[in-house]
Amino acid sequence: xxxxxxxxxxxxxxxxxxxxxxxxxxxxxxxxxxxxxxxxxxxxxxxxxxxxxxxxxxxxxxxxxxxxxxxxxxxxxxxxxxxxxxxxxxxxxxxxxxxxxxxxxxxxxxxxxxxxxxxxxxxxxxxxxxxxxxxxxxxxxxxxxxxxxxxxxxxxxxxxxxxxxxxxxxxxxxxxxxxxxxxxxxxxxxxxxxxxxxxxxxxxxxxxxxxxxxxxxxxxxxxxxxxxxxxxxxxxxxxxxxxxxxxxxxxxxxxxxxxxxxxxxxxxxxxxxxxxxxxxxxxxxxxxxxxxxxxxxxxxxxxxxxxxxxxxxxxxxxxxxxxxxxxxxxxxxxxxxxxxxxxxxxxxxxxxxxxxxxxxxxxxxxxxxxxxxxxxxxxxxxxxxxxxxxxxxxxxxxxxxxxxxxxxxxxxxxxxxxxxxxxxxxxxxxxxxxxxxxxxxxxxxxxxxxxxxxxxxxxxxxxxxxxxxx
Numbered sequence: 001x002x003x004x005x006x007x008x009x010x011x012x013x014x015x016x017x018x019x020x021x022x023x024x025x026x027x028x029x030x031x032x033x034x035x036x037x038x039x040x041x042x043x044x045x046x047x048x049x050x051x052x053x054x055x056x057x058x059x060x061x062x063x064x065x066x067x068x069x070x071x072x073x074x075x076x077x078x079x080x081x082x083x084x085x086x087x088x089x090x091x092x093x094x095x096x097x098x099x100x101x102x103x104x105x106x107x108x109x110x111x112x113x114x115x116x117x118x119x120x121x122x123x124x125x126x127x128x129x130x131x132x133x134x135x136x137x138x139x140x141x142x143x144x145x146x147x148x149x150x151x152x153x154x155x156x157x158x159x160x161x162x163x164x165x166x167x168x169x170x171x172x173x174x175x176x177x178x179x180x181x182x183x184x185x186x187x188x189x190x191x192x193x194x195x196x197x198x199x200x201x202x203x204x205x206x207x208x209x210x211x212x213x214x215x216x217x218x219x220x221x222x223x224x225x226x227x228x229x230x231x232x233x234x235x236x237x238x239x240x241x242x243x244x245x246x247x248x249x250x251x252x253x254x255x256x257x258x259x260x261x262x263x264x265x266x267x268x269x270x271x272x273x274x275x276x277x278x279x280x281x282x283x284x285x286x287x288x289x290x291x292x293x294x295x296x297x298x299x300x301x302x303x304x305x306x307x308x309x310x311x312x313x314x315x316x317x318x319x320x321x322x323x324x325x326x327x328x329x330x331x332x333x334x335x336x337x338x339x340x341x342x343x344x345x346x347x348x349x350x351x352x353x354x355x356x357x358x359x360x361x362x363x364x365x366x367x368x369x370x371x372x373x374x375x376x377x378x379x380x381x382x383x384x385x386x387x388x389x390x391x392x393x394x395x396x397x398x399x400x401x402x403x404x405x406x407x408x409x410x411x412x413x414x415x416x417x418x419x420x421x422x423x424x425x426x427x428x429x430x431x432x433x434x435x436x437x438x439x440x441x442x443x444x445x446x447x448x449x450x451x452x453x454x455x456x457x458x459x460x461x462x463x464x465x466x467x468x469x470x
Contacts, residue, residue, distance in 0.1 A: 001151050001436050004114035007143065010060035015106030015126045019052045020134050023124035026110060029062030031120040034112050038145070038434030040427075042123050044399035045141045051134055058126055060108055105129075109139045111146035115437055123434070148403045149436045150410065154429065155360035157415035158444030161377065163318070163349040165249025166193040169226035170201070172247040176221055177205045184243070187216055188223040189233070192247055194278060195418050196372055213237055221245055227278040227318075228252040230285020251317045252279055254345040259286040262312040267339070268305040270294055270331060272324040273316025280316060297330035309337035317347035320354045348447035354384045355445045357415055361385030364413030366405065367392040370428060372419030381417055397424070398431050406435065 010029075015021050022043040028034050043053045107129055112122030125142050127134035173192050187208045191199055199209070207223065213236050216222060221243040224233070228248040237244050248256075262269045269291040273280050284291045294300060305311050313331055315324045332338050361367045367390045371378035375394070382392045390413065393405060406412075412432065416425045432438050 001113050001149065005111065005146070005149060006113075007111045007146050008060075010108040010110060012058050012060060012106040012108040012126050014056065014058070015128050017128040017131050018134075019054050019127075020046050020138050021054050021056050021058060021106065021126045022046065023058040023110075023126070024055045026058040026060060026108075026122075026124045028060055028110070028112060028120060031112055031114070034110075034120040034122045034124070036123055036434060037121065037430045038123055038432075040398045041401050041431050042125060042141055042145055045145070045402070046125065046137055047399075049137050049141075051137055058108060058124060060110060060124075107135050107138070109142040111142055111149065113149060113436065121434055144403045145435070148406050151437045152409070152432060152435070152439070153411045154432060154438055154440045155364055155411060155413045156440060156442045157353075157356040157360045157413065158442040159349075159353045159356035159446070161353065161416050161418045161420065162193070162195055163249070163347070165251060165317070166195060166198070166226050169193055169247035169249065170198050172245065173202055173207060173223045174205055176223065176245050177207065184219055184221055185217060186221045186223065186245075188225065189213070189229065190225055191278075192223055192225045194227075197422055213240060213242065216240070216242060219243065223247050225278070226252070228256060228282035230282055232285065249317065251345060251347045252282065255283050255314055255317055255341070256286050258314050258341045258345070259283060259291055262339075263287040263290050265310075266307075267310045267312040268292065268303075270303065270311060270313040271316055272313060272319075272327045274319060277316065277318060279318055283314075283316065294327060297326050300327065300330040300334055303334075305335070308335050311335040311337065312339045314341045315346060318350055320351040321346050321348060322351055322354070344449050346449075348449070352445040352447050356443060357381055357384045358388065359445070360413035360415065360443055361388040361390045361392075364390055364409075364411045366390065366409040367413040367415070368428060369394050369415055369417055370420040370424040371396060371417035372421060375417045375419040377419060378417040381415060385413075395424070395428060398427050401428070401431060406432075
C-alpha cells in the first residue's frame, strides 16, 4: 500500500469561511472517485480542535495541483512565499479566474492509496484560504491520519456478547405485544435482560418496567426476566391473578430445578457465582435457608454444613465454567461426598466468549472493546484479555479512535460489550477499512453439549474462511 499512497494539495470549490469541509468522498484528477470511509475520525479530530466541521463530497481541481511531495509534509501556510514557485502560487487568495469559471475558494489536503484492484481510498479536508487556523488544522490532521495508513489484520472475537438466553427472553417479551397477553397492559419485572438497547426496544414496544408487583393493575401481564425470580414472586403473581410471561433462560430454570432437587434430599447447595449478578438472587431464593454463595476457593473454608456428607454444588449460569473449576476442586477436597449438577445444564456461552476474546487478544497488538459509556461488561472483557498483556481500549464511538492508538497496530482485535450501541462494531470496521487494506478474520468459539455418542472431528472454532477442527 505504501507505494501507492500519495499526499497532495489541491484547490477546490464550495468551502465557506469559518468551517472545515471533510470529504465524504472526493474526485481525484487521476484516480477518479476516492472513497473516504474513515472521514468520521478526521472530522472528530478537527471538532476536538474547536472547528466547525461539515461533511460533503469534494472535487480536486487538476489545473491547480502542485507537484507531488511524498517525503515531507507540505507547507500549509495560506500566503505565498517570496519566491512564486508553482507549489505556492495556488495558496494565494483567489478572487476570480480569467476563463470566467467560479473561483477556487478552498485549500484541499488529500491522501489516497490504491487497493490491489486499483480502487482508491483516502482522506481529504478543505478550508477557506482566509481562515488561517482552519487551513493549518486541516493540513495537520490529514497528514497525521495519513501516517496511520497501513495494511492491517482485524481479528473479530465473533462470539456474541449477548447470550442465547437473553436473546430468547427479548423475543418472548416482544411476542407478548403481538397478541400474547390478550391486549391488556404488559409490564416487565425489572430489566428483562442486562442489555441497555434491549430495554429501549421493549419500551418502544409499549412494555413498562416495574420493581414491585403491588403497583400492577388487575389482569395485567408481567414478564419475568431472563435471570429468573425466586418462588415468592411467582406466588405473589398467582395470588394477584396476574398473567405471567416467563422469559427465564432455560439454563437458569435448570439451575432453579437443581436447587429444588438438592434441597429435597437434604443437601446444602453451594452456588459458585459472582455476588451482584442479577441471576444470583433468583437461584438463592429457591431455598434461602439451605443455599449459600461462594466466589473463590478461599470461600470454601468458611462453609459450615450441618452434614459434611450432604453438600451439592452448582455453577451460576453466566460465568465461565473454567473459572469455577478451582472452587469445585476445593469443595471436593473438603467434602468427599460432594455431588454436582447434570453437566448438560452448564452454561458455556461465557466460556466461549472468554476463549474467543483471549484468543484474539493474544494475537493482536491492540484490543478495542466497543461499548456504551461506563460499561462494567467492557471492564470485564478487558480483564479476560489481561493475561495477554495487549494494549486495550474501550471505544464508545469512532471519535475515540486516534492516530497514536492505531499507528503501530498491525493486528487489531475487536469485540463488543453487551452495552455496545447497535452498529458500533461495524462503524469501527468501516473506519479502519479507510486507513489501509484491511483483512478481517472472524474468530468465534461455540461449544455444543453432545449426549449419547462419542464425537471426534467436530467443528469448534471458525476463523475467517478457515475452519479449525478439534
